Amino acid sequence: MERSLIIAIDFDGTCVEHCYPAIGCEVEGAVEVLRALQQRGHRLILHTVRSGATLEAAISWFQERRIPLWGVNLNIEQRRWSESPKVYAHYYIDDSALGCPIRFIDDVRRPVVDWRALRKLLEYHGIL
Numbered sequence: 001m002e003r004s005l006i007i008a009i010d011f012d013g014t015c016v017e018h019c020y021p022a023i024g025c026e027v028e029g030a031v032e033v034l035r036a037l038q039q040r041g042h043r044l045i046l047h048t049v050r051s052g053a054t055l056e057a058a059i060s061w062f063q064e065r066r067i068p069l070w071g072v073n074l075n076i077e078q079r080r081w082s083e084s085p086k087v088y089a090h091y092y093i094d095d096s097a098l099g100c101p102i103r104f105i106d107d108v109r110r111p112v113v114d115w116r117a118l119r120k121l122l123e124y125h126g127i128l
């Protein structure tokens, strides 16, 4: 049986284009890769600084796309061994993470995750 990894997923600039506090357009390729990760048995944690209504909107974004979340800003299992607020995950996918493949949509906005390049990385590492 393959290992079920915990993968923390940032939202703004990762799943959707930067438009906070609104919900930006879907970043190309995000939904397909997130679904593939989930179908592979990996556990997805929404990992975002959004809170209150803006967090609910992000959770709805996943629900509407039928991408189940294993956690929201929380890894319930880590409570057994840590009281740290940091969400423990095997991997973090975040447009602000150094090394995460990114691409520019235009000359104005911050870059977003390049999911085509990221998929290749995930495949290379045997995660997908």
Ligand SMILES: [Mg+2]
Pocket (backbone or CB within 6 Å): 010, 011, 012, 013, 014, 094, 095, 096
């Ligand atoms: Mg971000």
